[in-house]
Every structure is written in structure tokens, then in C-alpha cells.
Amino acid sequence: MRLRRLAAIVFLVATIALAFPVLAPAGAPTELVIADSQSGANFQAYWQKYVIPAVKQSLGVNLKYLVSSDAEQIQKTKAWKPGQGDVHILFPKSIATWVSSGVPLETLTTSNVPNSAKIDPKFLKSDEGVDLQGKAVLYWRTSYALIHNSQYIKNPPKSWKEFYDRRAEFKGHIGLIRPDAKSSSAWRQRLVFLHAFLKEKMTLPMEQLAKDPAFQDAWNKLKDFTTYAKLPLASEPPNLFEDFNAGDTWIALYAQDYSLWSARQGTMPPTIRATYPEEGADEIGTGYLAVPANISPEYKEVALKVVNYLLSDDQQIRLITTMWQYPGTEITDQVPAIAWEMVPKLDVLTKTAIPRERVRKDMIDYIKGHAKELIP
Amino acid sequence: MTAFWHAHKSTLTTFLLLLPALIGFFGLFCYPMLLTIVLSFRPEGQTVGWTVENYTRFLADPDGQWVILLTFILSLGATALSVLLSVPLALILREKVSGHRFYRLMVIIPLVIPGLIGALGLLLFWGPRGWFNLFLLQVVPFVQRPVAVNYTIHGLIMFYVWLYFPYTCVTTMSALESLDRSIEEAGAVSGADRWQVLRYIVLPLITPGILAGSVLTFMAAFGAFSVPLIAGGNYRPLAVEIYKEISIPIPAHWSAASAIAMVMGVLQVGFLALYMRFVRRGGSAGGVQ
Numbered sequence: 001m002r003l004r005r006l007a008a009i010v011f012l013v014a015t016i017a018l019a020f021p022v023l024a025p026a027g028a029p030t031e032l033v034i035a036d037s038q039s040g041a042n043f044q045a046y047w048q049k050y051v052i053p054a055v056k057q058s059l060g061v062n063l064k065y066l067v068s069s070d071a072e073q074i075q076k077t078k079a080w081k082p083g084q085g086d087v088h089i090l091f092p093k094s095i096a097t098w099v100s101s102g103v104p105l106e107t108l109t110t111s112n113v114p115n116s117a118k119i120d121p122k123f124l125k126s127d128e129g130v131d132l133q134g135k136a137v138l139y140w141r142t143s144y145a146l147i148h149n150s151q152y153i154k155n156p157p158k159s160w161k162e163f164y165d166r167r168a169e170f171k172g173h174i175g176l177i178r179p180d181a182k183s184s185s186a187w188r189q190r191l192v193f194l195h196a197f198l199k200e201k202m203t204l205p206m207e208q209l210a211k212d213p214a215f216q217d218a219w220n221k222l223k224d225f226t227t228y229a230k231l232p233l234a235s236e237p238p239n240l241f242e243d244f245n246a247g248d249t250w251i252a253l254y255a256q257d258y259s260l261w262s263a264r265q266g267t268m269p270p271t272i273r274a275t276y277p278e279e280g281a282d283e284i285g286t287g288y289l290a291v292p293a294n295i296s297p298e299y300k301e302v303a304l305k306v307v308n309y310l311l312s313d314d315q316q317i318r319l320i321t322t323m324w325q326y327p328g329t330e331i332t333d334q335v336p337a338i339a340w341e342m343v344p345k346l347d348v349l350t351k352t353a354i355p356r357e358r359v360r361k362d363m364i365d366y367i368k369g370h371a372k373e374l375i376p
Numbered sequence: 377m378t379a380f381w382h383a384h385k386s387t388l389t390t391f392l393l394l395l396p397a398l399i400g401f402f403g404l405f406c407y408p409m410l411l412t413i414v415l416s417f418r419p420e421g422q423t424v425g426w427t428v429e430n431y432t433r434f435l436a437d438p439d440g441q442w443v444i445l446l447t448f449i450l451s452l453g454a455t456a457l458s459v460l461l462s463v464p465l466a467l468i469l470r471e472k473v474s475g476h477r478f479y480r481l482m483v484i485i486p487l488v489i490p491g492l493i494g495a496l497g498l499l500l501f502w503g504p505r506g507w508f509n510l511f512l513l514q515v516v517p518f519v520q521r522p523v524a525v526n527y528t529i530h531g532l533i534m535f536y537v538w539l540y541f542p543y544t545c546v547t548t549m550s551a552l553e554s555l556d557r558s559i560e561e562a563g564a565v566s567g568a569d570r571w572q573v574l575r576y577i578v579l580p581l582i583t584p585g586i587l588a589g590s591v592l593t594f595m596a597a598f599g600a601f602s603v604p605l606i607a608g609g610n611y612r613p614l615a616v617e618i619y620k621e622i623s624i625p626i627p628a629h630w631s632a633a634s635a636i637a638m639v640m641g642v643l644q645v646g647f648l649a650l651y652m653r654f655v656r657r658g659g660s661a662g663g664v665q
Contacts, residue, residue, distance in 0.1 A: 180620055180624050182623045186624075232609030232610045233609075233610075235605060235609065236605070236606060238496055239499070239606060242500060242503065245500075245505075246504050247505060248504060365625075365626065369625070371624070375610065
């Protein structure tokens with residue numbers, strides 16, 4: 001009898017416990033997932049070490065940082081459930097993919113994300129030719145740069161032309177990734193070099209451009225320049241870093257943020273510095289924050305608070321002082337002056353940036369297709 | 377139905393027990409293999425039609441021939457060195473020298489370290505400013521400049537040996553430790569010196585163990601990917617070539633990659649068949665003479 005009564009009480013308690021989440025009024029969620037399908041190891045470490053604790057302290061929200069892919073997140077968001085992705089870090093092209101895949105994104109304005117008022121409005125309208133329609137807010141900007149070891153190079157080249165003319169000075173110490181490597185730096189290093197000698201001609205159709213004497217000249221210069229590189233060419237970026245550490249490589253075009261972050265982590269020499277050649281080092285890469293429109297209202301409210309916090313001055317300044325990425329908001333005047341000893345100011349970057357339309361797929365394919373010619 | 381079950385109970389039970397394994401075998405091995413074979417004969421980027429161009433282009437290309445030769449040089453070099461390293465090491469560890477358990481653990485360490493991490497560590501160690509060269513430059517008087525190890529064929533073979541020699545070493549140690557010591561004692565009592573005991577008794581008896589281990593080392597070295605990708609420089613064996621065909625061009629050259637994979641598979645299986653034949657002969661010819 002006593003056993004039966006005990007069983008009845010256990011059953012009752014279990015039923016109430018199971019029913020409670022349904023019956024209880026829904027409170028604001030304290031755990032949110034931010035999905036990042038764009039960043040590398042540096043950003044993953046940065047989030048774990050700095051952003052997540054700061055969000056917890058300031059908003060009382062436990063952020064989970066999820067490394068993912070666009071395709072996976074699009075599928076998950078179509079049938080959104082808590083814990084699958086409430087805030088997303090996306091490239092402009094990804095935003096277009098999301099929208100065209102039928103995944104609605106919340107329109108972000110100064111009323112739901114007040115700090116977005118500090119972003120240059122042109123970035124809220126369109127980027128990389130994508131009509132953003134306010135579906136995302138700019139979080140960071142970055143670029144490749146001429147990374148050099150100031151221990152060996154006191155007077156880095158100010159332009160690609162100067163770099164090419166002074167190539168004998170750096171013979172055996174120029175870092176180039178193999179043109180058939182997986183890393184995008186494999187084609188990016190070559191494309192930027194070619195652009196310096198071709199500039200406006202980079203807009204010509206590839207078939208026409210390939211026959212142009214100016215292109216042939218630039219291509220021959222590139223082949224010649226490659227023979228002055230540290231040989232064998234680095235298989236992938238870790239080899240390039242190792243060559244920098246060994247003192248074999250003194251200068252290379254590579255991602256500014258990752259290189260300088262690595263120097264701080266001790267995986268690159270501490271004397272690494274970045275400069276921008278006057279013909280450009282890269283297009284300016286941009287990372288955006290977006291919130292799916294179809295998530296539940298209480299999650300959306302917290303997600304928007306998190307986005308707003310990530311655009312706060314404190315977080316945006318930390319982006320450059322810790323990650324060497326330029327802020328998405330216009331707060332350059334608040335950045336500590338010491339940061340500009342490591343990286344050029346954003347206006348220098350903006351002036352020299354290669355127009356996006358010149359970073360072309362057919363040119364990338366041409367470089368990959370002729371990779372053999374570029375391996376001494 | 378019940379009658380059918382009772383009549384074939386044993387056969388059906390066996391079939392049901394085997395079913396998960398069969399699904400796994402066909403799904404995870406036969407299907408991908410069949411797909412690779414079909415793709416290797418498809419014109420690039422096409423889903424219909426047949427061609428042998430993917431094979432002829434690779435095999436007729438001097439670069440393709442060099443890649444095959446390089447793969448054999450690296451894997452055979454690594455296998456031979458692994459045997460040369462494993463036998464003396466196994467003989468020493470067999471004597472239970474001081475700290476032998478630690479050394480045994482050290483032998484298998486490369487097996488548990490991911491290839492990519494191992495390759496990066498080796499590059500740092502053997503680099504121009506790595507410990508090896510720092511030691512040589514500071515201690516050996518006639519060494520004036522760093523010795524080139526990274527991104528060379530001999531360096532790559534050394535890296536392979538470090539990564540894959542445990543397969544040979546572990547089987548050699550196992551064969552040696554299962555050897556009855558009384559046989560060696562009988563040889564010694566009959567007047568054989570230590571060298572003769574080793575040459576005519578021990579080595580022939582452990583040869584099958586050495587060869588079995590060296591097969592594993594060869595196979596692993598033949599299919600090596602992460603080490604040559606990171607530490608190979610311009611020396612890129614078959615596995616890296618396959619990866620290159622898939623990861624670099626857009627769209628990926630799946631047919632070309634499949635053809636190279638088939639060439640690699642055929643060479644590997646063919647060489648393995650020859651090797652096993654040699655092992656069987658060696659095994660039957662081995663023993664106390």
C-alpha cells in the first residue's frame with residue numbers, strides 16, 4: 001500500500017515537472033547561439049577569451065559560439081529551434097545566399113539596434129554588390145597587407161613597383177604560397193601583384209586581357225618575381241608562418257589580422273608589422289551580424305541586444321586592439337594611438353583597397369590553371 | 377511463414393547477424409569504390425559517356441610519371457629505413473634495459489600524434505633555426521651553415537620514418553619476444569657466436585614479423601597525405617596530387633582525381649601482392665638452418 005502511494009507521488013511530481021515548461025510563462029532566454037561560418041582560428045579564440053565573458057558580464061547572457069557553414073545554418077534556420085543559431089556572422093555574399101534561399105532575416109535599424117547609428121549608412125544599404133536592405137549590420141572590416149619582419153626590413157617597399165624593383169634586395173626571403181595551395185592566399189598574392197601593374201585593365205574580359213601585351217608583361221614580371229621568393233614556395237599558410245619564424249621569409253602579402261594576431265600569440269615573430277602598398281593589398285573584407293526573422297520573439301529580443309552590444313564602442317575598439325580588425329562603426333578617433341603603430345589607419349586602407357569587381361573569378365581560375373608556370 | 381522460419385532458422389539468423397556488416401561493407405566500401413571507378417572513366421564534368429583520357433593524360437604526362445616514382449621512392453625508402461631502425465631497437469628493448477617501458481611508450485607516440493601536428497613539429501625541429509641545426513652549428517666545428525632537411529626528399533623520408541616506423545617496430549618486437557630463448561641457447565651451446573646466433577637463428581625466425589610490419593609501414597607511407605602536403609615542398613606524392621585535383625580547380629576535377637586514385641590503388645594492391653608473395657617465400661625459406 002505504502003509502495004503504491006509512493007509510486008503515485010512520484011508519478012504526480014514527474015507529470016508536473018514535465019508539464020511545467022509548457023505551463024510556465026516563457027522568460028527571456030539566458031543562452032544564445034552565435035553561428036560563425038566565416039572566421040578562422042583567430043576569431044574562434046577571440047570569442048572564447050574575450051567576447052563571451054564580456055557578454056555574460058554585461059548582458060547576463062551565455063553565448064555559445066558555433067563554427068558552422070552557410071549551407072548548414074540556412075537549413076537549420078528554416079526550421080529554427082533554440083540552440084541552433086540565433087545570431088549569425090556573415091559575409092555580404094552569404095547574406096544574399098540566405099535571402100535567396102528563402103530564409104528571412106530581421107531588418108536591423110536604429111530602433112532595434114541603436115548602435116547601428118554609428119555605422120556608415122552606405123554599408124547598411126549595399127556591399128559587394130549585394131542589396132542588403134538593412135538585413136545585417138557591419139561588424140568588422142579587414143584586408144591583406146604587406147606583412148614584414150621589421151627586424152630584417154627597416155624600410156619596407158611603399159608600392160608593388162618598388163617591391164618589384166627592389167626584389168634582388170629580398171632574394172630568397174619573399175614569402176609566396178604555392179599557387180596550387182588550398183588557401184585563398186595562393187591566388188590572392190598573385191592577383192594583387194598583377195593588379196598593381198594592370199589596374200583598370202583588370203576589368204577587361206579575361207580572354208581579351210590574356211592577349212593584352214600589358215597582361216603578358218605583368219605575368220612575366222610575376223614569374224620573374226616568383227624566382228626571388230623563398231624556395232620551395234610555402235605549401236600552405238602554416239609553412240609561411242614557419243618560414244617567418246625561421247627568419248627565411250622577411251616579407252609576404254598575407255591577412256593582416258591573422259598575421260598580427262599570430263605575432264601576439266607567439267606563432268609569428270613579435271617584430272612583424274603591416275604596410276599597404278600604394279596600388280593596393282586586397283579588397284576590403286567585411287563581416288556582418290544578422291538575426292533570423294523567424295526566431296521566437298523572446299529570443300529575437302535578446303539576440304538584438306547582443307548585436308547592439310557587439311557594436312558598442314568597447315567591443316568595436318577591442319576588435320582592432322586585439323584582433324587588428326577595423327571596427328564596423330565609425331569610431332576611429334577613439335582607437336588608442338598605439339594601434340596605428342602596428343597597422344595603417346582605415347583611410348589608408350580605404351584609399352588603396354582594390355575595387356571588388358577586379359577580384360574576379362575568371363582571373364582566379366586563370367592563375368590556378370597556370371599554376372605550373374608560377375612554381376620555380 | 378512460421379514453417380519457413382523453422383526450416384531456415386539457422387540460415388536466416390546468420391544472415392540477420394551479418395546484415396549490419398554487409399550494409400557497412402557495401403555502403404562504406406563497395407559503393408564509394410564503384411563510384412570512383414565509374415567517375416574515373418567519365419569525361420570531366422560529365423555524367424554520361426566513357427573515356428580513358430583521364431588515365432592516359434596522367435600516365436603519359438612526365439609530371440604524372442614522376443609523381444608515381446616519387447611515391448615509390450618515399451614509401452620504399454621509409455620502409456627500408458624503418459626495418460633498419462626497428463630490428464636493432466627491438467633487440468635492445470628485448471633485453472629489458474633500464475627504462476625500457478618508457479622507450480616502448482616513446483616508440484608508439486608517433487601513432488597517436490595527428491600527422492599534421494607531427495609534420496609541423498618536425499619542420500620546426502629540423503628547420504634552419506631548429507634545434508637540430510642549432511646543435512650542429514654550435515657543437516660540430518666543420519658545420520658552417522644549416523643542413524637542409526625540410527622540403528627535401530631525404531627529409532621527407534625521415535619524416536615518414538618517424539611517423540610510420542612504429543608499425544614495423546611493434547611487430548618486430550612482438551616477433552622477437554615470442555621467440556623461444558632456448559633455441560638461441562642451443563645455437564650458442566653448439567658453438568655459434570653471438571653474431572652467428574643473430575644471423576642464422578634470430579633474424580630468419582623474426583623475418584615474417586618484420587615483413588608483416590613493413591607492409592603496414594609501406595601502405596601507410598604510400599598513402600601519406602598530411603606530411604607531404606605540409607612538409608613536402610615541391611615533392612608531392614600521389615595522395616597530394618589527388619587532393620590538388622579536387623580542392624584547387626573550380627569546379628573540381630573529380631574524374632581526373634578518381635583516375636589518379638585508381639592508379640594509386642592498383643599500384644598499391646599490385647605491389648602488396650608481390651610483397652606478400654615475397655613474404656610467403658621468405659617465411660617458408662626462413663627458420664633455423
